[in-house]
Amino acid sequence: MVAEVEVPAGFVPQYAVAFGAVDGPAVAVQADNPLPVRAVPRPAQSAPLAGTIVSSAIVGPFVPELDRPIWLSLSGQWHGQVDFLRSADGGATMLPLTIAGERWGRFVGSTNEAVADESEAGATYYLAVTLLGGALTYRVAQ
Numbered sequence: 163m164v165a166e167v168e169v170p171a172g173f174v175p176q177y178a179v180a181f182g183a184v185d186g187p188a189v190a191v192q193a194d195n196p197l198p199v200r201a202v203p204r205p206a207q208s209a210p211l212a213g214t215i216v217s218s219a220i221v222g223p224f225v226p227e228l229d230r231p232i233w234l235s236l237s238g239q240w241h242g243q244v245d246f247l248r249s250a251d252g253g254a255t256m257l258p259l260t261i262a263g264e265r266w267g268r269f270v271g272s273t274n275e276a277v278a279d280e281s282e283a284g285a286t287y288y289l290a291v292t293l294l295g296g297a298l299t300y301r302v303a304q
Contacts, residue, residue, distance in 0.1 A: 179197070181198065206227050207227060208225060208226050210224075210301055210302065211223075212300065212302070214238065214297055215291060216296075216298075217293055218292045220256070220288055221289040221291060222286065222302075223249070223252075224286060224287040226278075226285070228283065229279070229281060230279065230304045231276040231278070232277055232278045232280065232302065233275065233276050233303055234275060234289075235273065235274045235303075236271075236272050236299070236300055238272070238296060238298050239296045240296035241295045242294045242295070242298070243268060244289055244290070244291050245258055246258070246267035246277050248286070249285065250282060250284065
């Protein structure tokens, strides 16, 4: 909304958020003139799931924060397969990730990538590790 300053007043009281430039007048915040800020996310508070294993096992749970990417890192001298699993019932049922009905989230070599972005409260993640040899170092974090 734009309003003219009428005489005898030399000012317009602002009853909305406004900001000013160093060398200019205050300007009301509106759709065409937003606050000059950007959102800065805080560091994730979820505890990473990390370790090294030398035999087959199911590792977890990893409890993610919502609306943040989940990163999986697998490294070391190892042979086998790792499946990234999701549970919505506290681990009673662990299901593989899929895309268009096809299994996804199965790894047979070292990796470092974002694998999921969770939006459901209470969902947890697990690694189903089938080792044929070597030692696998893993990390699931945000």
